[in-house]
Amino acid sequence: MGSATEATKDISENLLGDKKVTVVFVLGGPGSGKGTQCANIVEHYGFTHLSAGDLLRAEIKSGSENGTMIQNMIKEGKIVPSEVTIKLLQTAILENGNDKFLIDGFPRNEENRAAFERVTGIVPEFVLFFDCSEEEMERRLLGRNQGRVDDNIETIKKRFKVFVESSLPVVEHYESLGKVKRIDAAKPIPEVFEDIKVIFSSLASKVMKLVIISS
Numbered sequence: 001m002g003s004a005t006e007a008t009k010d011i012s013e014n015l016l017g018d019k020k021v022t023v024v025f026v027l028g029g030p031g032s033g034k035g036t037q038c039a040n041i042v043e044h045y046g047f048t049h050l051s052a053g054d055l056l057r058a059e060i061k062s063g064s065e066n067g068t069m070i071q072n073m074i075k076e077g078k079i080v081p082s083e084v085t086i087k088l089l090q091t092a093i094l095e096n097g098n099d100k101f102l103i104d105g106f107p108r109n110e111e112n113r114a115a116f117e118r119v120t121g122i123v124p125e126f127v128l129f130f131d132c133s134e135e136e137m138e139r140r141l142l143g144r145n146q147g148r149v150d151d152n153i154e155t156i157k158k159r160f161k162v163f164v165e166s167s168l169p170v171v172e173h174y175e176s177l178g179k180v181k182r183i184d185a186a187k188p189i190p191e192v193f194e195d196i197k198v199i200f201s202s203l204a205s206k207v208m209k210l211v212i213i214s215s
């Protein structure tokens with residue numbers, strides 16, 4: 001086991017080996033614009049975008065043994081067991097040469113959050129939270145047109161319920177740690193990105209590496 005330095009003393013043993021990463025969690029309701037703005041952040045600030053939903057959809061397509069279970073959960077707007085999603089995120093982080101990641105749509109409940117911290121030892125630099133009304137999110141989801149099985153009004157209502165009951169408490173947890181940067185996501189796309197730029201530009205000027213202790 002490596003020795004903890006001043007900068008790493010609160011990072012526990014983890015399954016990432018000695019890879020050092022900076023992680024920003026991107027959270028917000030379905031349709032709040034997370035994926036759209038992550039693409040902008042990648043382009044301007046050199047992060048790699050990992051969307052938990054995209055990873056789960058790719059897992060379905062790959063013909064994995066978990067595919068049917070994941071598909072059913074997404075169709076119902078339910079949250080897939082943490083071990084499945086964390087494994088996908090962990091593999092994506094390890095396979096990527098970058099050390100800066102936007103993790104979009106994760107953690108979506110308390111179990112996601114606690115298990116990820118326990119398994120990877122990663123503590124987010126901050127949480128970018130997209131604040132948007134359900135009315136606006138519903139409008140966007142119904143117009144998204146990506147052929148998703150969950151962008152129908154019945155599943156959307158279930159996803160909103162899960163968001164309020166399971167995902168908002170995660171945001172509140174990070175709020176209590178002073179880690180949430182809240183964005184008014186109801187504005188037009190370029191204006192939302194202007195607000196995001198202020199946050200990432202100040203981040204870029206800080207030393208912000210997380211050092212992971214290897215065993």
Ligand SMILES: Nc1ncnc2c1ncn2[C@@H]1O[C@H](COP(=O)(O)OP(=O)(O)O)[C@@H](O)[C@H]1O
Nearest residue numbers: 030031032033034035036140143144187188189
């Ligand atoms: N600020 C915005 N104003 C209007 N439409 C938006 C905005 N941001 C994203 N959209 C559109 O809304 C839909 C959902 O956006 P997306 O980025 O997929 O959200 P999320 O990943 O949070 O579900 C997409 O069709 C996208 O083009």
Ligand SMILES: Nc1ccn([C@@H]2O[C@H](COP(=O)(O)OP(=O)(O)O)[C@@H](O)[C@H]2O)c(=O)n1
Nearest residue numbers: 030031052053074077078079080105106108
């Ligand atoms: N951490 C996560 C993220 C997504 N998911 C599943 O994937 C679905 C789509 O997630 P997404 O992040 O692509 O959805 P949007 O918020 O981008 O619309 C969710 O409704 C869940 O069913 C999950 O189970 N666990």
Ligand SMILES: [Mg+2]
Nearest residue numbers: 034035051053
């Ligand atoms: Mg998305």
